[in-house]
Amino acid sequence: xxxxxxxxxxxxxxGLSAEEQDLFSxxxxxxxxxxxIKAVEDFANWCRANSLWLLAFGTGCGAIELRPLMTARFDAxxxxxxxxxxxxxxxxxxxGGYSSVKTLKRIVRSYEQMQGxxxxxxxxxxxxxxxxxWDSYNTIKRLDQYIPVDxxxxxxxxxxxxxxxxxxxxxxxxxxxRCDGANRYVENFDWYKANQKKVxxxxxxxxxxx
Amino acid sequence: MNSMLERLSREFxxxxxxxxxxxxxxxxxxxxxxxxxxxxxxDREGYTHLNFMTAIDYIERxxxxxxxxxxxxxxxxxxxxxVNIDRDNAEMTSIHTLWAQAWTYQRELRELWGINFPGxxxxxxxxxxxxxxxxxxxxxxxxxxxxCERTFVSRDGRETTDPREHMHEVIFPERxxxx
Numbered sequence: 001x002x003x004x005x006x007x008x009x010x011x012x013x014x015g016l017s018a019e020e021q022d023l024f025s026x027x028x029x030x031x032x033x034x035x036x037i038k039a040v041e042d043f044a045n046w047c048r049a050n051s052l053w054l055l056a057f058g059t060g061c062g063a064i065e066l067r068p069l070m071t072a073r074f075d076a077x078x079x080x081x082x083x084x085x086x087x088x089x090x091x092x093x094x095x096g097g098y099s100s101v102k103t104l105k106r107i108v109r110s111y112e113q114m115q116g117x118x119x120x121x122x123x124x125x126x127x128x129x130x131x132x133x134w135d136s137y138n139t140i141k142r143l144d145q146y147i148p149v150d151x152x153x154x155x156x157x158x159x160x161x162x163x164x165x166x167x168x169x170x171x172x173x174x175x176x177x178r179c180d181g182a183n184r185y186v187e188n189f190d191w192y193k194a195n196q197k198k199v200x201x202x203x204x205x206x207x208x209x210x
Numbered sequence: 211m212n213s214m215l216e217r218l219s220r221e222f223x224x225x226x227x228x229x230x231x232x233x234x235x236x237x238x239x240x241x242x243x244x245x246x247x248x249x250x251x252x253d254r255e256g257y258t259h260l261n262f263m264t265a266i267d268y269i270e271r272x273x274x275x276x277x278x279x280x281x282x283x284x285x286x287x288x289x290x291x292x293v294n295i296d297r298d299n300a301e302m303t304s305i306h307t308l309w310a311q312a313w314t315y316q317r318e319l320r321e322l323w324g325i326n327f328p329g330x331x332x333x334x335x336x337x338x339x340x341x342x343x344x345x346x347x348x349x350x351x352x353x354x355x356x357x358c359e360r361t362f363v364s365r366d367g368r369e370t371t372d373p374r375e376h377m378h379e380v381i382f383p384e385r386x387x388x389x
Contacts (some may be wrong), residue, residue: 102340128363135355137347138339141362199361201341 015203025209031186032116032179042113044099048091048117048175052167055090056083057110058095063124065160074160081167087113092170097157098126100138104146105200111147113210121166121180122149125156133154145195148181161195211235211287215253222247226292236290238275244293245303248278252308256282257289260309263316265323269350274325278305290297295325304330321350 002148010026035041054076058066072085084090087110099107111120122143125131130141143149150173153166173179185192189208197203215235218224219315224247226238239247251257261279265312268275276292295302304327306313316327319335324346336342
């Protein structure tokens with residue numbers, strides 16, 4: 001059973017103005033609880049793994065690799081991956097390389113809008129340790145400080161082949177029930193939120209609910 | 211080209227005329243006449259295209275050098291207009307009335323170097339850095355590494371090796387020396 005570390009039951013939504021406060025819910029995120037019967041959960045995981053919906057959100061130079069991934073040559077449709085234009089309908093978020101603080105704000109926003117089950121693939125070396133942006137004033141070094149990452153694909157830039165390999169690996173992990181990023185986000189929600197607010201100075205959005 | 215530069219240096223106190231190559235000439239002009247000069251170049255000399263504008267931080271001399279790069283399609287020549295402005299009171303006439311796209315550059319200059327362009331559209335708004343609280347990051351007194359270490363979390367285990375020493379010590383230890 002997963003419990004939230006904080007004892008508070010509602011979120012503060014301090015970044016919102018008084019009239020906006022009424023427009024957004026202040027409920028805390030809920031952790032996903034697996035089905036009590038293991039066979040049912042396994043079947044659900046098998047279903048999840050075979051219908052991955054990619055969020056069409058290019059967040060860095062790696063986004064250029066998503067075009068050949070989806071088109072005829074590498075053709076991700078054959079492994080059950082298709083694109084969706086909105087976070088509310090997608091389940092896989094590929095962070096395509098470096099992320100500036102301005103982009104991070106949009107990443108957090110998109111990630112929180114995604115419905116569960118949701119998985120994050122981090123592409124390239126920059127979200128891992130900063131890469132060539134290790135001394136940049138505007139580029140975050142570690143993505144896993146801000147949102148949970150299920151799978152890393154390193155390289156600069158990784159080719160679409162390795163992205164296909166990464167997606168196959170992600171499918172394997174989902175089938176085994178090892179992709180618990182969304183639950184980690186709920187468990188350590190206050191830690192993630194504090195990290196996000198440390199770099200995103202103008203926090204003018206709700207804390208979780210969109 | 212030369213007659214134009216002669217006339218300009220007579221009328222506008224143009225200094226430091228340097229012919230960088232056959233198609234690029236730069237010169238420096240005083241701040242208060244710069245906008246008039248650029249307007250004249252655009253309207254009468256055919257320099258109708260603003261390639262870009264940017265700033266150079268000469269912290270030793272206490273000035274920012276603004277660079278306006280103008281292009282003439284007829285003669286295929288490029289002109290770099292340099293304007294020195296005071297670093298402590300960085301302010302310059304806006305040229306968004308000459309080229310509408312200039313206000314984007316001016317927003318960037320204000321955000322990254324802290325140079326103000328009064329009257330430029332949306333100059334007060336955040337551009338790339340949202341909620342920036344430090345001094346403008348492209349100013350040379352801004353310590354990028356220090357800020358980066360203070361703000362972002364590093365991952366352990368990142369280390370760099372000097373390629374030359376690494377080759378001597380690890381790859382070719384038997385060779386030694388410089389060979």
